[in-house]
Amino acid sequence: MRKLISLVFFLSSTLAGFGQANTLNYYLEAAIKGSPLFADLQNQVHSLTLDSLLLRASLGPQVNFTSNNFYAPVVNGYGYDELITNRGNYNALLGINYNLLGKNSIENRTNTIHIQKQLLELNSKLNEQDLKQSVTSQFITIYGEQQILNTTEKVLNIFKEEEFILKSMAEKGTYKQAEYLTFLATYKQAQLSYSQLKLQTQNDLNVLNYLCGLLDTNYINLQDPAIRIRQTISSEKTYQFQKFVYDSLNVKNSFEQLKFNYKPKLSLFGDAGYNTTFMYHAERNFGASAGFSFSVPIYDGNQRKSQEGKLRLTENTRTLYAEYYKKQYNIKQQQLLQQITASENILTEARSQLEVQETLMNANKKLLETGDVRVTDYLFSITNFISAQATVQQLQTNKLQLVNTYNFLNY
Secondary structure, three states, X not given: OHHHHHHHHHHHHHHHHHHOOEOHHHHXXXXXXXXXXXXXXXXXXXXXXXXXXXXXXXXXXXXXXXXXXXXXXXXXXXXXXXXXHOOEEEEEEEEEEEEEOOHHHHHHHXXXXXXXXXXXXXXXXXXXXXXXXXXXXXXXXXXXXXXXXHHHHHHHHHHHHHHHHHHXXXXXXXXXXXXXXXXXXXXXXXXXXXXXXXXXXXXXXXXXXXXXXXXXXXXXXXXXXXXXXOXXXXXXXXXXXXXXXXXXXXXXHHHHHHHHHOOXXXXXXXXXXXXXXXXXXXXXXXXXXXXXXXXXXXXXXOHHHHHXXXXXXXXXXXXXXXXXXXXXXXXXXXXXXHHHHHHHHHHHHHHHHHHHHHHHHHHHHXXXXXXXXXXXXXXXXXXXXXXXXXXXXXXXXXXXXXXXXXXXXXX
C-alpha cells in the first residue's frame, strides 16, 4: 500500500512539473551558472591576488645558497696561469640581497594589481549583463510567439465548432457547398499557419536553451517576463563608464611608476660562508662580506619625456571616448524613452481595435449559426481578429524589447 501511495505521489509530482511554466529568472540563473566565462574571470581575479602576494614577497630580503667550484691543474708546467686561476676556487656561500624601496613605490606597484583586479571584476559584471540581455531578449521573443499561438489555438477551436455546424447547414441548403469549402480551406490554412508558428517557437526555444546551456528539447510554456522599466541613472554611474574611470587610474598610476623609476636606488647585499683556493691555510677561509649598491639616473636620452608624452596621449584618448560615451548614452536614453512612450500609445489604440474586431467576430458567429451572414464575411471578421491580435502581441513584444534594452543601458 505504501509503495502504491508513493508511486501515485511521484506520478502526480512529475505530471505537475510538466504543467509548470518556466520563469525568466530560471533561464538567467542557468545561463550564468553554465557559462565558463565567469569562472575564468574569477580565476583571473584569484591569480592577481596571488600576484599581489608574489610582489610583496619579492620586495623582502632574498636569501640564496650558492656553491661554485673549479679546478685548473698544471701538468709538467702546462696549464692555466696560476696567477689567474690559483689552480682552483671552491666556495659555499649564503647570500642575501635587499632592495630598499620607498613606501610610495611599494604602494604604486600594489595599486597596479588592484586596478587590474577591479577591471576584471567590472568585465565580469559587463559580460554578465550582456548575457542576461541576450537571454531576456530571446525569452521575450518566445513569450510573444506563445501568446499568438494561444490566441490562434482558441480561433482554431472556434473553427472546429463552426465546421461541424456549417457542414450540416450546407447539407440542408442554408449555405452553398462552395461557401462551406471556402470555410474549410481557410480552416486548413489556419491550422498550417499554427503548425508553422509552433515550429518556429520550438526552434526559438531551442536557441534559448542553447544560450543557457540547457539540454532540453521539450516544448515549454514561458511565464510572463514581468519586465518593468528601471530607474534612470546618470551615465557616470553605469558599469560601462566605470571602465573609463579605471583606465584613468591606470594612467595616473603609470605616471607615478615612471617617476619612481627615475629616483635614486639603494640595495644592500652580503654573504657568509667558505671561500678558498686550497693554496694554503684553507681552514682559515671561513668569512663574510657585505656591501651596498647605489645608483642615480642622470641622463636617458629623453626617454622619460617620451614616455610621459605617450601617457598623456593615452589619457587624452580616454577622455575623448568618455565624453563621447556620455553624449551617446544620453541620446540613446532619450530615444528609448520616446520609443517606449510611442509604443504604449499605439498599443492602447491596437487593443481598442482588437476589442472591436472580437465583438464583430462574435456577432458574426451567432449570425452564421442562423444563416444570416455570408461565410466570407464571417471569415473576414476572423481574419481581422487574428491580425489585430497578432498586431497587439507584436507591439507588446516590441515594447518589452525596448524596455529590456533601456534597462540594461541603465546598469
